Amino acid sequence: MSICFQKVTQTFGSKIVLKEVSFEVPKGKILFILGKSGVGKSVTLKLIVGMLKASSGQVLVDGQDVMQLQDEGLAQVRRKCGMVFQYPALLDSLTLYENLSFGLRPFCTPNPGTILMSEAEIRKTVLEKLSLVHLGPEILELFPHQISYGMQKRISLARTLAPEPHYLLFDEPTTGLDPITTQAVNDLIFDLSRKLKVTSIVVSHDMACALQIADQILVLDEAQIIAQGTVDEIKQSSVPLVQEFLKETLALFPLEENRSSTHDPSP
Ligand SMILES: Nc1ncnc2c1ncn2[C@@H]1O[C@H](COP(=O)(O)OP(=O)(O)O)[C@@H](O)[C@H]1O
Numbered sequence: 576m577s578i579c580f581q582k583v584t585q586t587f588g589s590k591i592v593l594k595e596v597s598f599e600v601p602k603g604k605i606l607f608i609l610g611k612s613g614v615g616k617s618v619t620l621k622l623i624v625g626m627l628k629a630s631s632g633q634v635l636v637d638g639q640d641v642m643q644l645q646d647e648g649l650a651q652v653r654r655k656c657g658m659v660f661q662y663p664a665l666l667d668s669l670t671l672y673e674n675l676s677f678g679l680r681p682f683c684t685p686n687p688g689t690i691l692m693s694e695a696e697i698r699k700t701v702l703e704k705l706s707l708v709h710l711g712p713e714i715l716e717l718f719p720h721q722i723s724y725g726m727q728k729r730i731s732l733a734r735t736l737a738p739e740p741h742y743l744l745f746d747e748p749t750t751g752l753d754p755i756t757t758q759a760v761n762d763l764i765f766d767l768s769r770k771l772k773v774t775s776i777v778v779s780h781d782m783a784c785a786l787q788i789a790d791q792i793l794v795l796d797e798a799q800i801i802a803q804g805t806v807d808e809i810k811q812s813s814v815p816l817v818q819e820f821l822k823e824t825l826a827l828f829p830l831e832e833n834r835s836s837t838h839d840p841s842p
C-alpha cells in the first residue's frame with residue numbers, strides 16, 4: 576500500500592488548481608513532482624496529510640481516504656507522513672537536542688501519557704537520526720542560530736525522522752540553497768530513501784535534482800499531469816514544458832550524469 580490520488584480535483588473559488596489528477600507513489604521509491612511556482616505542488620502535499628480537503632476525488636494513504644478521516648485517523652496519517660518544509664523552522668529558544676526530541680515527548684504522542692519513552696530511549700533515537708544526517712552529538716547543546724543554514728536543514732530532517740515516518744514528504748527541499756548544500760541535501764534524500772526504504776515524495780521545480788535521484792518523475796502544469804515516467808523516459812519527453820525544464824538543466828549542468836545510471840536502482 577502506498578499513497579494514491581484518484582481523480583483529485585482541487586478548486587479555490589473559480590480557480591482550478593488540480594483537475595482530476597490521478598497517480599500512485601511507488602512504494603519505497605522517490606517520486607519527484609515537478610512544476611512551476613503556483614502549480615499546486617504544496618497543495619498536493621497538504622492533501623496527503625489532510626491539511627486541505629479536495630473538492631472531489633480520493634486521496635488514499637495506505638488504502639484509507641484521508642478526506643473521510645476524523646481526528647484520530649488524521650493524526651495517524653500525519654504520524655505516518657513526515658513533512659519536511661522548505662525552511663528548517665527550528666524553535667530558536669530550544670537547543671538542538673530539545674528541537675530533535677520535541678516530537679517524541681508525551682504531549683506530541685497520540686494519547687498523551689500512553690507512549691512514554693524514557694529519556695535514555697529519546698536520546699538514543701535522537702543520536703541515531705542525527706547520524707543519519709551525518710551530524711555528531713557535539714552540536715546537541717547548541718542553539719539553531721549557532722549552526723549554518725545547511726546544518727539547520729539537516730537537523731530539521733533529523734527531527735522529521737525521529738518518530739520514524741513511513742513516508743517522507745519534501746516541499747522544495749533545495750530551493751534557495753547554494754549548489755554545494757543542494758547537492759548535500761539531494762544526496763541525503765537519496766541515502767535515506769535507500770537506507771530506510773522510506774517512500775519519498777519531493778515537490779520541487781529543480782529538474783537537475785530530479786534527474787539525479789528520482790525513481791519516478793511527474794510534471795504538473797495547468798492543473799494536470801503533463802508528463803510522467805522514469806528519468807530516462809522524461810529525458811526523451813517531447814512535451815514542450817519538459818523540454819524547457821531539461822534545457823535549463825542542461826545549460827546549468829552540461830556534463831551532469833544522472834545517478835540512476837551510476838547507482839544500483841534497487842533499494
Ligand atoms: N488555502 C488556499 N486558499 C486559496 N488558494 C490557495 C490555497 N492554497 C493554495 N492556493 C492557491 O493554489 C495555487 C497552488 O498553490 P501551491 O500548491 O502553494 O503552489 P506551488 O506549486 O508553488 O507549491 C496557488 O495559486 C495558490 O495561490
Ligand SMILES: [Mg+2]
Nearest residue numbers: 616617618746
Ligand atoms: Mg509550494
